[in-house]
Amino acid sequence: MIRENQRLLNIILVLIDVLVIIFSLCCSFYLRFNTTLFGPIGGHLSYESYIIFMLIVVIPVYLILYFAFGLYKPRRTYKNIFSEATQIIKVNFVAFFMLVGILFIINQPDFSRILLFLLAIFASFFGIIERFIIRSFLIRMRINNRNLKHILIVGDNDLAFTFAKKIKENPYLGFSISGLLGRPEHVGQEVEGFKVIGAFKDLDGILEKHSFDRVVLAIPLKYYYRIDELVESCEKVGIKAEIIPDYIRYFPAQPSVDMIEDIPIINIRYVPLDDSFNRFIKAVSDYIIAVIAIIITSPIMIITAVAIKITSPGPIIFKQERIGFNSKPFMMYKFRSMKVQNPSEEKSEWTTKDDPRKTLVGNFIRRTSIDELPQFFNVLKGEMSVVGPRPERPYFVEQFKETIPKYMVKHQVKPGLTGWAQIHGCRGDTSINKRIKYDIEYVENWHIGLDLGIMIKTVLKKNPNAY
DSSP states (O other), rough: OHHHHHHHHHHHHHHHHHHHHHHHHHHHHHHHHHHTTTTTOOSSSOOHHHHHHHIIHHHHHHHHHHHHTTTSOOOOTTTSSHHHHHHHHHHHHHHHHHHHHHHTTOTTTTTTHHHHHHHHHHHHHHHHHHHHHHHHHHHHHHHTOOOOOEEEOOOHHHHHHHHHHHHHGGGGEEEEEEEEEEEGTTTTSSSSSEEEEEGGGGHHHHHHHHHSEEEEEEGGGGGGGGGGHHHHHHHHHHHOEEEOOGGGGGSOOOOEEEEEEEEEEEESOOOGGGSSSHHHHHHHHHHHHHHHHHHHHHHHHHHHHHHHHHHHSSOOOEEEEEGGGOOOOEEEEEEOOOOOHHHHHHHHHOOTOOOTTTHHHHHHHHHHGGGGTOOOOHHTTTTTTEEOOOOOOOHHHOOOOSSSGGGGGGSSSSOOEEOOGGGGOOOOSHHHHHHHHHHHHHSSSSHHHHHHHHHHHHHHOTTOOOO
């Protein structure tokens, strides 16, 4: 029944996507040809030519890309819209260049490229809204016990019960635990709130009598010799068996799987910014934001530079070695906020709230974070990102990597001017363990929406630990 529902949902999604693309085209067409926002129109094709191109080329290209980027796969296990939104943006990015390429191949110079650019923007915007509404509706249905998938768990160990509890605690998934198979002495009993409906040997008979959407094998390593037998029993009735590896408890993070020929390799830490498209999106957004920020804050930077020069002897810009992406050192820029000091002291001393080394101007620019503005030039150089874990001095990195578990994970992405830890108050002389916890959360769960949220909160939220 669920499979039929999924097919119906996919058909509905395709039809709605077509309507969204047509609506986006109409908006793009109106903005390009019925306003003067994008300059004079010049020579262009007839309306009929645009309609024919839309029906024959644009809609098929978009639907093929939607399928290729997995936008018609079940997404019931995704808690939010961000992963799907990223895929929709990717589709529109690729579609724009594909459609421009097609126009070049068929030698059609009169077709408006601006129209295609506007289409990519509108289709991204309306596509994300469409999927958000649909996913919200489906989640509401599942929370109300409709459109459920029924799961049989093979196993009655800690792993099986942990998985069952996760399903029960997250009704948005739309899964219902029909029962567990376990040890003969547990059959017919409720263990930790879940009924054991049979033993391993009963799997064939239970699958024949009952209908399940998924069978999940969550058995200890000592029973792995039975996996072939259990998988075969599932496949006999046309159900795909899924396995939760017993050793997953040793993974420190969300894993991902690569294939070398036919051998699966499990990466124990998933880093979204390892994806080349994600890196490209972040790099482009960093560059644009850095340029805009430098232009907007240039009067403040000029006034700050003059104030530092007048009130304190020494350089205006303070350069200090920090450890960045892939543990490589770089020179980070700041407005000098302290008296010129011995380089050996500067490398190994923390700044404290009432630090006597701070200058009169320095106290103000540190409290308001104006001293960090020159780091936008580090962003332009590709050494930093606008958002990311804050970089630390080599002296402290050498200390922390030996004493703080997982400290070096933060160096798997570029360091930032602000970060997930900073908007949670972890700045200055605060807990390193807590800071690293937030940094790792950022590294493993990055998406462009998270960066935007951090930037907004950084601007709006006053940090009491800024000194």
